[in-house]
Amino acid sequence: MTNSSPPDPQGVGQIFALFNEIGIIGQLSRTLFEARLEPGMTIHQFSVLNHLMRVGEGTTPQRMATAFQVPKTSMSHTVAGLVKRGYVTLEPSPTDGRSKCVFTTEAGRACRDRAIAALAPDIAELAPQLPEGLVEALLPHLVTLREVMDAARD
Amino acid sequence: MTNSSPPDPQGVGQIFALFNEIGIIGQLSRTLFEARLEPGMTIHQFSVLNHLMRVGEGTTPQRMATAFQVPKTSMSHTVAGLVKRGYVTLEPSPTDGRSKCVFTTEAGRACRDRAIAALAPDIAELAPQLPEGLVEALLPHLVTLREVMDAARD
DNA sequence: CTTGATTGGTGCGATATCGTACCATATATC
DNA sequence: GATATATGGTACGATATCGCACCAATCAAG
Numbered sequence: 001m002t003n004s005s006p007p008d009p010q011g012v013g014q015i016f017a018l019f020n021e022i023g024i025i026g027q028l029s030r031t032l033f034e035a036r037l038e039p040g041m042t043i044h045q046f047s048v049l050n051h052l053m054r055v056g057e058g059t060t061p062q063r064m065a066t067a068f069q070v071p072k073t074s075m076s077h078t079v080a081g082l083v084k085r086g087y088v089t090l091e092p093s094p095t096d097g098r099s100k101c102v103f104t105t106e107a108g109r110a111c112r113d114r115a116i117a118a119l120a121p122d123i124a125e126l127a128p129q130l131p132e133g134l135v136e137a138l139l140p141h142l143v144t145l146r147e148v149m150d151a152a153r154d
Numbered sequence: 155m156t157n158s159s160p161p162d163p164q165g166v167g168q169i170f171a172l173f174n175e176i177g178i179i180g181q182l183s184r185t186l187f188e189a190r191l192e193p194g195m196t197i198h199q200f201s202v203l204n205h206l207m208r209v210g211e212g213t214t215p216q217r218m219a220t221a222f223q224v225p226k227t228s229m230s231h232t233v234a235g236l237v238k239r240g241y242v243t244l245e246p247s248p249t250d251g252r253s254k255c256v257f258t259t260e261a262g263r264a265c266r267d268r269a270i271a272a273l274a275p276d277i278a279e280l281a282p283q284l285p286e287g288l289v290e291a292l293l294p295h296l297v298t299l300r301e302v303m304d305a306a307r308d
Numbered sequence: 309c310t311t312g313a314t315t316g317g318t319g320c321g322a323t324a325t326c327g328t329a330c331c332a333t334a335t336a337t338c
Numbered sequence: 339g340a341t342a343t344a345t346g347g348t349a350c351g352a353t354a355t356c357g358c359a360c361c362a363a364t365c366a367a368g
Contacts, residue, residue: 015280018293019180022183023180023183025180026180042353068178072318073355120166126302126306131298135169135172136168138296142179142292145179145292146179149183149186215347224325227326
């Protein structure tokens with residue numbers, strides 16, 4: 001407990017530990033996921049596919065870059081990979097000559113469904129090992145935490 | 155809600171959403187952290203430094219690789235970076251001719267303290283924006299979730 | 309309309325991640 | 339002790355991530 005500054009205004013150490021746990025769990029779930037995705041497919045690629053289908057088709061790479069909090073060059077690379085696989089198409093924006101718009105293809109939707117189906121067994125195996133009500137207890141609080149952090153980045 | 159298989163044994167969709175949130179928050183906090191670490195320093199490098207000081211000096215790279223759930227080549231690379239910066243030393247193991255042992259140097263400890271001090275203001279700024287008791291509500295549940303997942307990987 | 313600042317995207321180079329193959333040491337079996 | 343298997347680490351190549359510089363289109367002033 002690096003006890004240097006005064007009194008620890010409001011559980012800074014606690015929040016630090018919180019992010020530590022979240023990071024570890026994120027890493028564990030990422031490894032879990034990647035093992036089931038089709039070879040060569042990235043979590044990011046899957047996430048983008050998922051995002052398009054959940055949030056809406058036709059967003060721009062830049063918007064997804066900020067949504068995912070990654071540099072635009074990274075998003076560019078991810079989208080390029082999906083294009084190469086034929087899972088999304090990149091159309092020039094009809095309203096803004098600089099932008100492009102991303103749409104999932106039929107193959108993309110199928111791929112996403114396949115991926116989720118491939119993931120489900122692992123999750124179903126994990127589920128009964130979790131204490132009753134744990135997920136329900138965590139999820140809403142995590143959502144608010146994300147919302148606060150999302151809003152906090154000016 | 156990919157409604158393909160039968161009845162969704164036990165909130166598989168919920169758990170999926172849970173991991174989704176955790177992944178996003180992890181990404182947000184990673185970006186937050188990286189912005190404050192000294193230039194060229196990775197989260198992984200900081201995590202290793204932190205791990206050594208919290209869990210114990212003298213572990214082997216391989217043990218840390220499994221602890222962090224990353225391939226051993228990645229851990230090797232991370233440790234090499236820390237060695238190059240003079241933050242850890244790699245000694246041959248006295249009991250096992252194959253292994254090496256990792257120890258933090260004085261500079262390494264100083265670096266870790268500096269990093270935490272650099273991070274604290276951001277966290278302190280975030281803290282008051284969080285609902286009362288949120289961290290306390292989340293942390294224990296996240297710990298058990300991590301423990302279950304940790305135990306689940308045979 | 310012209311100038312200057314902003315914004316979306318790409319090209320490129322440096323570094324990180326990670327799978328495969330490989331080597332050395334250790335452990336098990338006989 | 340000899341052989342087989344397992345384990346820790348490294349070398350190397352392929353891909354991912356990301357900062358920086360650049361270009362084109364938009365927007366804001368004047």
